[in-house]
Amino acid sequence: MATRSPEDIEAFCRRAQDHWSKDGRRTQVRDILSRVVAAQAAPFSADELRTQARRIDRGISYASIYRTLGSLVEAGLLREIVGPNDRRCYTLIDSTHTGVSHIVCTDCEQVVPMNDDCLPLREGFLARQLGFTPRKMSLRIEASCEELRQHGACARRKQKEP
Amino acid sequence: MATRSPEDIEAFCRRAQDHWSKDGRRTQVRDILSRVVAAQAAPFSADELRTQARRIDRGISYASIYRTLGSLVEAGLLREIVGPNDRRCYTLIDSTHTGVSHIVCTDCEQVVPMNDDCLPLREGFLARQLGFTPRKMSLRIEASCEELRQHGACARRKQKEP
DNA sequence: CTAAATGCAAACAGTTTGCAGCTGC
C-alpha cells in the first residue's frame, strides 16, 4: 500500500495543530489524532482511526474521535464522504489531493479518490445559476472491480490490519 | 410546488407494477406505495413516504416502506441519495429526470435535482480508465440559498405537510 | 484558576430483522 511522504505528513500535522492553537486548545489526544490522520494513505473510517490511535494511547474514546473528525472537517482539512455500505469515511484535503470525486468499489470495499479539478468548477457554476452558493461537493461512484472480474482477485482489496 | 403530470404518474406506476409482477407479487401495499412514490414532485425520505402512504392505509409499516424502497432502487426506478443532515432521500428515475446530481440546500433543507447528462459519461470514462465498472453515480452539492441571504426568505423552503 | 477537552455510559435515529399471521395466485 502507498504511504505518504514524511514531508506531507509533517505538513498536514502542522496545519491541524495550527487550527487548534487558534481555535481551542492543543492537547495530547489531538496531537495523536493529527499524527494518525496525517499518515493515512487512503480514506479511513472513524473506527479505523480509533483502532490506530489506540495503539498509541489505549484510552482514546469514540467521543474524541468523532469530535475531532468533526472539527477537522469544519476546518477544511478533511472531507467527509460516503464509503462502502454507506459508512462514513474521511479523506485528507492536501496539496497531493484536492479532488471531490471518489470510487467506492463494492467488490474490494476500497475507496479510491479521483482527481477531476474541473468538475467543481463546472458543477459549481450550474449550482450558482440555480441560485445557490455551493459549500461542499462530493461525487460518489459505486463501481465493481474489473480486475477481480477478470482474474478472480484484486490487488486493491484492503487488508485487515493485524 | 410543482406537481407531476398524470401521464408521468401513470407511467411510473405501471413500471413499478410491472417490476413486481415479474419479480415477486403485486399486492395492495405495493400498489399504494407505487402510487404515492410516482406522484412525488421532489425527492422524499422514507418517513415522508410513510406519512403520505398512511393517509391511504393507516397500517403501513416501516418494514414495508424500507423493503419497498430497496426493491425500487434495485429495479432502477429510484435513486438513493444523501439529503439534508445526511438523511437518505429518494428521487424518481424517469423520462423527466435522469440526472445524477442534486443540490442540498442547508438553509431550506430542500433537495433540488440537477440535469447534467454528460457528467456520468465523463466520470464513468475516468472510472473505467482506473479499472472499474461504474454501477451508480451521485453528485451531492451542499449549498446555501442565495435568495434567503439576500431577501431573508426563500420560496423553496419546504412546507410541513398538514 | 478557569474554561475547555476528555472518557464513560447512556441516549439517540434511522434502518434492519425474526417471526407469527395474512394474502395473492
Added chain:
DNA sequence: GCAGCTGCAAACTGTTTGCATTTAG
C-alpha cells in the same frame, strides 16, 4: 395450499450527548 408479503417489536449500528473528571494555558 403455500410461497411470499406484511406488521410488530426487538435488535442493531454508527453517532451524539450529559456529566463528572482531568488538563492546558
